[in-house]
Amino acid sequence: MGEYMICNTIPIYQEAPVSSELFKRDISKILKAISEMQVDKKYLVVNEWNKELMELLEEQTDACSNLEIITVEAKGGFVFGNATAVSKLIEGEKPIPSGMNENIPVYSVEELLGTDEKVEYIENCSGKKEVHTFEKKIKPRDILGKCDFHKKFKGMYFGYPMGLLLSSEQLDEEVELLTDYVIIFSEDDCILDSLVNITERYKNESCGRCVFGYEGTTQFYMILSDIAQKKGKNSDVELLLGLCNEMQNQSLCDIGTVAANTVVSAIHNFREEIEDHITKKICKASVCSKFTTYHIIADKCTGCNECEDTCDDDAILGKKKFIHVIDQDECVQCGACVNACDEGAIVKAGPIKPKGPKNPIPCKREVK
Amino acid sequence: MKIIIDGKEIVAEVGTSVLRAAIDSGVFIPHLCDHPDLEAVGGCRLCSVEVEGIEEVVPSCKTIVQEGMVVKVNSPKADKIRKMAMELILASHPAECTGCPKYGKCELQSMYQYMGVGPERWRMKSRTIANDDSNPLIQHLFTRCVRCGRCIRACRDLRGVKVLDFQRTKDGLRVGTDNGVSLKEAGCKFCGACIEVCPTGSIMDAIGIIKEDVSYRDSVVPCTSACPASIDIPRYIRYIKDGDFAKAIAVVREKVPFPKVLGSVCSHVCEDDCKRNELGNPISICKLKRAAAVHDHGAWKKNVKRSNPTGKKVAVIGGGPAGLTAAYYLVKKGHVVTVIEENEKVGGQCRYGIPAYRLPDELLDNEIADILEEGVQLITGAKADTPKALLEKGYDAVLVSCGTHQGTMLPLKGNDLEGVYVNTDFLKNARLSAPLAIGENVMVLGGGNVAYDCARTALRLGAKKVYIACLENTDQMTATKDEIEEGQEEGVILHSAHSFLRIVGDTKVEGVELQKVDKFYFDENRRPVIELSEGTKEIILVDNVIFAVGQKPAGTDTMGLELINNAYVKTNDNMETSMEGVFAAGDVVTGTKSVIIAIEAGRKSAEEIDKYLGGNGDISEQLVYKESPNSYIGPCPGFGDLERSKPKLLNSNIRKSSFEVVEKTFEVDTAKCEASRCLQCDLRLNITKPKLWNEY
Ligand code: SF4
Ligand code: SF4
Ligand code: SF4
Ligand code: SF4
Numbered sequence A: 001m002g003e004y005m006i007c008n009t010i011p012i013y014q015e016a017p018v019s020s021e022l023f024k025r026d027i028s029k030i031l032k033a034i035s036e037m038q039v040d041k042k043y044l045v046v047n048e049w050n051k052e053l054m055e056l057l058e059e060q061t062d063a064c065s066n067l068e069i070i071t072v073e074a075k076g077g078f079v080f081g082n083a084t085a086v087s088k089l090i091e092g093e094k095p096i097p098s099g100m101n102e103n104i105p106v107y108s109v110e111e112l113l114g115t116d117e118k119v120e121y122i123e124n125c126s127g128k129k130e131v132h133t134f135e136k137k138i139k140p141r142d143i144l145g146k147c148d149f150h151k152k153f154k155g156m157y158f159g160y161p162m163g164l165l166l167s168s169e170q171l172d173e174e175v176e177l178l179t180d181y182v183i184i185f186s187e188d189d190c191i192l193d194s195l196v197n198i199t200e201r202y203k204n205e206s207c208g209r210c211v212f213g214y215e216g217t218t219q220f221y222m223i224l225s226d227i228a229q230k231k232g233k234n235s236d237v238e239l240l241l242g243l244c245n246e247m248q249n250q251s252l253c254d255i256g257t258v259a260a261n262t263v264v265s266a267i268h269n270f271r272e273e274i275e276d277h278i279t280k281k282i283c284k285a286s287v288c289s290k291f292t293t294y295h296i297i298a299d300k301c302t303g304c305n306e307c308e309d310t311c312d313d314d315a316i317l318g319k320k321k322f323i324h325v326i327d328q329d330e331c332v333q334c335g336a337c338v339n340a341c342d343e344g345a346i347v348k349a350g351p352i353k354p355k356g357p358k359n360p361i362p363c364k365r366e367v368k
Numbered sequence B: 001m002k003i004i005i006d007g008k009e010i011v012a013e014v015g016t017s018v019l020r021a022a023i024d025s026g027v028f029i030p031h032l033c034d035h036p037d038l039e040a041v042g043g044c045r046l047c048s049v050e051v052e053g054i055e056e057v058v059p060s061c062k063t064i065v066q067e068g069m070v071v072k073v074n075s076p077k078a079d080k081i082r083k084m085a086m087e088l089i090l091a092s093h094p095a096e097c098t099g100c101p102k103y104g105k106c107e108l109q110s111m112y113q114y115m116g117v118g119p120e121r122w123r124m125k126s127r128t129i130a131n132d133d134s135n136p137l138i139q140h141l142f143t144r145c146v147r148c149g150r151c152i153r154a155c156r157d158l159r160g161v162k163v164l165d166f167q168r169t170k171d172g173l174r175v176g177t178d179n180g181v182s183l184k185e186a187g188c189k190f191c192g193a194c195i196e197v198c199p200t201g202s203i204m205d206a207i208g209i210i211k212e213d214v215s216y217r218d219s220v221v222p223c224t225s226a227c228p229a230s231i232d233i234p235r236y237i238r239y240i241k242d243g244d245f246a247k248a249i250a251v252v253r254e255k256v257p258f259p260k261v262l263g264s265v266c267s268h269v270c271e272d273d274c275k276r277n278e279l280g281n282p283i284s285i286c287k288l289k290r291a292a293a294v295h296d297h298g299a300w301k302k303n304v305k306r307s308n309p310t311g312k313k314v315a316v317i318g319g320g321p322a323g324l325t326a327a328y329y330l331v332k333k334g335h336v337v338t339v340i341e342e343n344e345k346v347g348g349q350c351r352y353g354i355p356a357y358r359l360p361d362e363l364l365d366n367e368i369a370d371i372l373e374e375g376v377q378l379i380t381g382a383k384a385d386t387p388k389a390l391l392e393k394g395y396d397a398v399l400v401s402c403g404t405h406q407g408t409m410l411p412l413k414g415n416d417l418e419g420v421y422v423n424t425d426f427l428k429n430a431r432l433s434a435p436l437a438i439g440e441n442v443m444v445l446g447g448g449n450v451a452y453d454c455a456r457t458a459l460r461l462g463a464k465k466v467y468i469a470c471l472e473n474t475d476q477m478t479a480t481k482d483e484i485e486e487g488q489e490e491g492v493i494l495h496s497a498h499s500f501l502r503i504v505g506d507t508k509v510e511g512v513e514l515q516k517v518d519k520f521y522f523d524e525n526r527r528p529v530i531e532l533s534e535g536t537k538e539i540i541l542v543d544n545v546i547f548a549v550g551q552k553p554a555g556t557d558t559m560g561l562e563l564i565n566n567a568y569v570k571t572n573d574n575m576e577t578s579m580e581g582v583f584a585a586g587d588v589v590t591g592t593k594s595v596i597i598a599i600e601a602g603r604k605s606a607e608e609i610d611k612y613l614g615g616n617g618d619i620s621e622q623l624v625y626k627e628s629p630n631s632y633i634g635p636c637p638g639f640g641d642l643e644r645s646k647p648k649l650l651n652s653n654i655r656k657s658s659f660e661v662v663e664k665t666f667e668v669d670t671a672k673c674e675a676s677r678c679l680q681c682d683l684r685l686n687i688t689k690p691k692l693w694n695e696y
């Protein structure tokens, strides 16, 4: 084969489809950029379900004349950020990485547009999504400033291929935006819980072909889940760091490396919060269900007895006109009772527990 | 090029990896995803090493040797990574090896024992996948898969079939077919390459394929191992697939001098063991042999191995397939061989026992001519002297191979009536164009192929109604399904599961009294037990009765040799009889068997006689250069369902009235197509077997 180039429009994150959206927006510009490239063979990778994009391409027959279109089923995936993986597509093979991104002529839509800007999908803990365009080199504080975020800031996660989890201390250290996807965490979020989700994603995105990448991310997920489930061991943090250290050098492709970078930066910046789950058995943000407890505020309980039946584990003690009490030995922290109480008397507690009677006592307040 | 590994200088070829260079010169580096025949991937990192001048530890499988490179395998840094990699692999692997079908042959097991590591400091959880034994020939036990990808590379890169790949599922990554379809649907060619390269017990031959009591090779290529003469079946079938019939026939001829005869009448036990049976029907191995043989122009002759004259003389009594085969190989070993045949022509049962519509004279003559061409001398129409007399006359060795030419008659009332014949006389006279007289209605007694030979010959000689009666029911009969079917098409009336009580008649046969059999079996002393059904006696009126219940040697009682059952010549393992210098082979020893068994006995006796005469006993030859076959077999959608080709048959009305050959030879294209169904079971034997560490 002579020289070739591939333009990939499949986004890394399906939920942050920067490449496909930009391609639609600037289709003629991009096709022009492709047509100006001096190579024998040109390929365009698109998602086969993206009707809108397909129709747009059909209109551009001229510009597409010597362009081979490769359709794939995937709507996104980390492997589409790896050039060795994308280059497999032209042989009709699956996009499975065989190494790092070295000198393979695979271009992202943004690269072809050649801008200094970066489109970013930003999510915060309440699940709110925003799309902004930033300078490529930027301080995290400026990102925060542009976002509709009003809680107390805790951390910022830069997704693949950056793999960074920053704390408030690094808000003024400039970063180069390479990822399409950022999550902002507030004091309501538990970093450990978030890290469990992040590593699960890496485990699922890993191609499975190398031991350190696949088994490494699997161990990340299993160890971190254990910690979040109150099954952490004192040696776990060091075990993770040791694993990260080897993964950074021994993963076959950058997915394993970036996963390791993420865990390293999370441990570096939030070590205490994570370790508290193991040593003090607390979840500072009251997110990890195994560390939270449920309580009935004596002053608010009217003794209506509505809650008792909602508890499948018979952990709620009491009868009509008595202040109800949750037996902490029986409670499995499912939270089902919280909504059953119209008085808002049942609350979730983190490290600080509300005071109340040990056993049901007659109620001072009247049933309304 | 020289490199240094752990202080030891080794020579490496330009372009090889450090791992290969080390392994090839006997230095062991652990590895799992690397395989000598597959492209390196660098996934498992068990082969990690330190290289002077490179900061980080590198996988040796992906590191190409350079002049003077200094490599450290036993460095703490590399060791740490290697061990961690193995621990991680084991953490998601079933904890116990006991009970695993790969136990003791597993590369993973061998490797972790060598490294002495366990997964205990990690979270341990195996990824359970249900075992799948729904595919023919191959079982998938993917819970044990370590995702090394060797099977995938073998299927894609080595074979080009591309049915296996990595598959993403909600439970993680696994090996499988796209969309999880069966191997057959995916277009698998059942070549077994994936089985061969899998280092663990994840892809295995289906239960029962690998047999403990035979060699691995014989288990893997069951057709060749079933063939009495061990013809290299996949090799000749491959040539037929490629349309190279000359080479195909040379391969067959490396083992037998009668390809056409075998292609017409072989009992083809190889087909019973063909692995294609698991996918439906076997390869038409026998008929393909004939298809190739009709294109035999003798190109193999230039490679025939001939030894210098030895001055020794051998007499062969009986020119059937065993005797002629022995004579052929003995002549080539430099001995002077004379075949003494009682009949007018040589050929034995092939000429006088098998009807012409199955094996015509021209075809037989043709192959015998090739044998005579080597210099075998022939005395026909003469009764041979006794072996002793022959030795005294100056022969250095004698081979008794006079077959079984005397038909047996059952002690049945009326068996002395006029019009009662035995199979051997009946068939032989028909072959000599001096048939025994028959009337309109004929009954053949017996349930084997010979009974059909007699019945179908009787039809051709003008009988109007021909019956076959036998004790066995249709499933127990030894006649092949094809024979029974073709006989039925021609109008043979079958009374299976019937006992013959007596032959009715005064001086001449008038009929046979039959009675239905309820049960027919052999008791614990292997004596036959027949239970008859009451009230089912009937007499069928016929003019002739032909016994087809067996045959035995004629004239062995006067040979002065030790016999078994007063007829069969007794031999030891080296085919020697009780008389020094006298050997025996073929039906006269074993009782009536198949042509191919007789040919193999002929070969074996030639080896033994040659050794007896001072030779090395080596009659093997290579008649065509042994090419390494193309292993990139490529895809073929629907391969698993390809139907077995059937030869065209002469119309049953025409064939009833003539001795013309019933079965047509495959056309060239049909033969190529049929040959392309072969799974090429031998290909996987060419895959390099990685050595386990304890073999270094
Ligand atoms: S539902 Fe609320 S108010 Fe009613 S008994 Fe339960 S805790 Fe008390
Ligand atoms: S949290 Fe669940 S288990 Fe605990 S008291 Fe409420 S309903 Fe019962
Ligand atoms: S595949 Fe190998 S290591 Fe795994 S259980 Fe079987 S024998 Fe043991
Ligand atoms: S084609 Fe061969 S290598 Fe591929 S799956 Fe089938 S048997 Fe295995």
Ligand code: SF4
Binding pocket: B144, B145, B146, B147, B148, B149, B150, B151, B152, B175, B197, B198, B199, B200, B202, B203
């Ligand atoms: S099935 Fe065997 S060869 Fe294939 S990936 Fe798994 S362990 Fe490797």
Ligand code: SF4
Binding pocket: B221, B222, B223, B224, B233, B234, B237, B273, B274, B275, B276, B283, B285, B677, B678, B679, B680, B681, B682
């Ligand atoms: S498929 Fe071919 S190689 Fe395999 S057993 Fe049958 S004939 Fe022999």
